Amino acid sequence: MPTISAPQVRASDRIDLHTHSTRSDGRGTPEQVMREAAAAGLNIVALTDHDTTAGWTEATEVCAELGLGFVPGIELTSRATETDPETGRVHRFGVHLLAYLPDPNNPELQAAMAGTLESRISRLQAITERLAEDFDLAWEHVEDIISDGRSAGRPAIADAMIVRGLIGKRDEFFDLVYPGSKYYQPYSGVPDTIDAIKIIRGAGGVPVLAHPMARGKAPEPGQRMPREHFLNLIEAGLAGFEVAHRDVPPHAREWLIGLAQEFNLIVTGSSDYHGTGKDNLLGENLTAPVMLERILAQGFTG
Numbered sequence: 001m002p003t004i005s006a007p008q009v010r011a012s013d014r015i016d017l018h019t020h021s022t023r024s025d026g027r028g029t030p031e032q033v034m035r036e037a038a039a040a041g042l043n044i045v046a047l048t049d050h051d052t053t054a055g056w057t058e059a060t061e062v063c064a065e066l067g068l069g070f071v072p073g074i075e076l077t078s079r080a081t082e083t084d085p086e087t088g089r090v091h092r093f094g095v096h097l098l099a100y101l102p103d104p105n106n107p108e109l110q111a112a113m114a115g116t117l118e119s120r121i122s123r124l125q126a127i128t129e130r131l132a133e134d135f136d137l138a139w140e141h142v143e144d145i146i147s148d149g150r151s152a153g154r155p156a157i158a159d160a161m162i163v164r165g166l167i168g169k170r171d172e173f174f175d176l177v178y179p180g181s182k183y184y185q186p187y188s189g190v191p192d193t194i195d196a197i198k199i200i201r202g203a204g205g206v207p208v209l210a211h212p213m214a215r216g217k218a219p220e221p222g223q224r225m226p227r228e229h230f231l232n233l234i235e236a237g238l239a240g241f242e243v244a245h246r247d248v249p250p251h252a253r254e255w256l257i258g259l260a261q262e263f264n265l266i267v268t269g270s271s272d273y274h275g276t277g278k279d280n281l282l283g284e285n286l287t288a289p290v291m292l293e294r295i296l297a298q299g300f301t302g
Contacts, residue, residue, distance in 0.1 A: 006296045007069025013043040015287040018270030024049035025155040027275025030058040040282040044069035051113045053104040074099045078196035082229045095193045101299025102205025109203040119189030120152040126185040197236040204300025208240045214247035221251045244269025244285040
């Protein structure tokens with residue numbers, strides 16, 4: 001892997017810190033994503049594939065050719081545990097952490113990613129077996145999709161079903177396989193969110209919470225916000241929140257910005273781009289240059 005140098009940041013830069021390639025669940029190669037970013041008028045881009053650094057080398061090389069600033073990242077999968085202070089009910093849920101500029105050779109980080117990949121395979125096999133009861137689908141069909149080095153995630157099953165003509169697009173898969181549905185299998189074997197934050201920090205990285213309270217996870221306006229949960233993450237070393245994201249509702253954005261100001265945390269904005277044909281567009285949300293400078297000041301480069 002080539003040496004990655006921190007990009008030079010200018011006040012006029014357009015910065016997108018959350019994109020995905022075929023190394024995880026995106027539709028374009030790292031090179032394609034970076035070329036699309038340049039065409040979209042971006043100046044600095046992060047590649048943040050799920051639980052892998054496999055696209056960093058390719059992205060670094062093409063960014064050098066294009067004159068794009070490159071920020072290496074990972075979207076690390078974790079599981080959080082929250083206890084409702086009023087009912088005592090324990091709730092476990094998935095949390096994604098954007099890890100910027102970690103040392104890719106850090107043993108604990110490598111072990112966490114490898115463990116998550118192993119658990120992803122087991123999870124996909126379980127989901128595939130359940131779908132096979134109702135659809136003409138087998139594990140080898142999913143293996144064909146992930147055989148090119150892609151990170152194993154639910155979109156791989158969706159793509160296998162599309163190839164077999166069982167569904168027309170990925171959205172139809174997620175209408176079938178969602179938390180609580182008979183086909184769904186939760187993550188197991190991934191790090192606890194507190195531990196994941198510490199692993200990222202131990203690797204010299206900067207942990208930012210990806211799309212917090214997105215996709216229906218936020219309390220309704222006027223309801224109690226999960227302050228204690230967020231304070232635990234901050235105490236563990238969380239650096240900030242990805243606030244400007246299309247799936248984070250406005251009342252949650254406002255609350256998160258207030259919390260970030262209270263604790264002097266970083267706030268970012270990103271597209272969560274997964275390729276052409278998806279709704280998310282490169283540069284639809286941006287990170288302020290001053291916030292990227294704060295990330296670069298904390299992160300490992302070497």
